[in-house]
Amino acid sequence: SQTIHQWPATLVQPVGSPLSLECTVEGTSNPNLYWYRQAAGRGLQLLFYSVGIGQISSEVPQNLSASRPQDRQFILSSKKLLLSDSGFYLCSFFDRGPGELFFGEGSRLTVL
């Protein structure tokens, strides 16, 4: 069965510091991968999606970037965090069988 893991679960970072969130998927190959952000009390905002290794499409060009160095690994990064980057970050993959988006446990980022 497919599983998805992301880490760290929680982090508190100062403004201007770098960021790296990692996500790995198991039990599937060549998945479509996504990063979403959820600000407090808000909806899910699509940040990046990837259909294959090295193929990244950006929805929000701000100070965040994403990379896919391996088929089942998706990384969200920033060189310098802003206060507005605070939120709940969710990695997900699309299972074409049931047509379902599976979400990781989420990473809660607080930028101070």
Added chain:
Amino acid sequence: QQPVQSPQAVILREGEDAVINCSSSKALYSVHWYRQKHGEAPVFLMILLKGGEQKGHDKISASFNEKKQQSSLYLTASQLSYSGTYFCGTESLNTGNQFYFGTGTSLTVIP
């Protein structure tokens, strides 16, 4: 790209019914519905692929009006466990495999 959900919030007593609506400005290929408990990841409820398709999941069902680019989620005889935030996710015809979510509907079921 983001679909619009209504209402933003609803409070129900156990046993009451509710309808959550989702509409898009884009022609849709599919609509997904998810429920999110506080501090947790969203959990998949159902997907609707065809215009006019209706699906059910316990006492939760949904419809998809392809022509109107709308979907509705129906919660019947609500239970305390139904509380959470409900999101619709849409996949449009010209941007396949990109999923955009509405702003969510907060549902609270009280005894």
